[in-house]
Amino acid sequence: MTLNGFLSLAWQSVTAPRDVARLLLSLRLGTEVVLTAFALVVVLQTIFVALSAQIMPPDPAVASILSQPIVFLAILSTVLCVMILALTFAGRGLGGVAQVRDVGVLIVWVQGLDVLVQAVLVVTAPLLPGLAAMISLLATGVGLWILINFLAEAQGFEGVGKAALSVLLAVTGLALGASLFLSLTGATTGIVPNV
Secondary structure, three states: OOOOHHHHHHHHHHHHHHHHHHHHOOOOOOOOHHHHHHHHHHHHHHHHHHHHHOOOOOOHHHHHHHOOHHHHHHHHHHHHHHHHHHHHHHEEEHHOOHHHHHHHHHHHHHHHHHHHHHHHHHHHHHHHHHHHHHHHHHHHHHHHHHHHHHHHHHHHOOHHHHHHHHHHHHHHHHHHHHHHHHHHOOOOOOOOOOO
């Protein structure tokens, strides 16, 4: 795919997300291709996040993770894998028909679009931080719009209501699961118990 083709499909993802989802799903990409694309977007995300952290140092609590790119890459990979599974099965619980690979392809594409946004932010943040903040906020909203429409297409939903609900269920389930895991491991308190 050429850069112009990528940018054109990226724009269509905003203006006609279900058409793009249909196109991506019709490619019937093999597992190796999907996994390679997944690895590529995770590595690119990690690079751009590390660059952003160098340009505009983050909050100290987040800086410890961002200063270790391999740790960030592992966390991002894990979160995306769990998110793909959660979105697939939350949608299927609402009557959807998507397979894990279908949702995986679409999530990889959304992450590819996010890499494009990260590249823009790396350039604009040092020069125009206010504009960068607006771009980031707008990109978050547009990304959610694209994701919901992609899921609606993959799951075979007529409208976006069930897809939005599946995103809400998946995110809530992940948040509760992460909270439970952190509380069981004692990571949330930071207090060493007296023995």
